[in-house]
Amino acid sequence: MLVDEGRASMTTTEVSKTIEPREVGAFTMEVLEPGLIYLIWRGTADAESFEGLRAFDGDCRAAFGADRPIHAIVDAKHATGLVRSMRQQLFELSSEHPWDRIVVIGMRFELEVVLELVARGLRLLKSDTGDIAFVDSLEQAQAKLRDWG
Secondary structure, eight states, X not given: OOSOGGGOSSOHHHXXXXXXXXXXXXXXXXXXXXXXXXXXXXXXEOHHHHHHHHHHHHHHHHHXXXXXXXXXXXXEEXXXXXXXXXXXXXXXXXXXXXXXXXXXXXXXXXXXXXXXXHHHHHHHHOSOOOEEEEESSHHHHHHHHHHHO
């Protein structure tokens, strides 16, 4: 697993029977437990990355129920960018299938601004958008998810 096994409520075997971890473009994605995704973002996210994320999200919703809230920890310490044309795709993906809570670890300020603008745009258009927070460590990410409940 990408994160300490003790942090997940399901065993590695139970999760792997349901959804396999995968790497697509700039994203490496893994389900830690039903409703909790761990995503590592390396490099620049492009169309391939977002199509992989869309497919992974669809698999999670199919496996765990379309109405189950999705929480995510995104390790963005090595994220370098977002292809300009993908900003609209990020907005569409976020409005079609919003994740309930997202905690982003170590994101560069420029990318943080872009994600925050997308989140604010969604809040203006929809009232049921999720929360997003930016932190510096995995421990802070876990604490934030616990604080949100």
